[in-house]
Amino acid sequence: MDEDLPVEKPVYRIGQDASLMSAEELQETIDILRADIARLEREIERKSASRNAAEAFFKA
Numbered sequence: 001m002d003e004d005l006p007v008e009k010p011v012y013r014i015g016q017d018a019s020l021m022s023a024e025e026l027q028e029t030i031d032i033l034r035a036d037i038a039r040l041e042r043e044i045e046r047k048s049a050s051r052n053a054a055e056a057f058f059k060a
Contacts, residue, residue: 002058012021012029 012032018026018029
């Protein structure tokens with residue numbers, strides 16, 4: 001029954017030794033990290049916009 005489960009790749013951890021990863025794995029990790037950075041930057045923008053709106057509301 002366990003053989004039917006998909007094999008999960010190990011998760012990359014920041015600072016992890018990358019010397020054992022293949023070039024393909026490294027590129028895939030970079031792509032994943034870039035996508036997550038973009039997601040986090042969008043969240044910062046969203047929070048900043050909310051904060052700015054709240055500050056403008058309470059200054060009025």
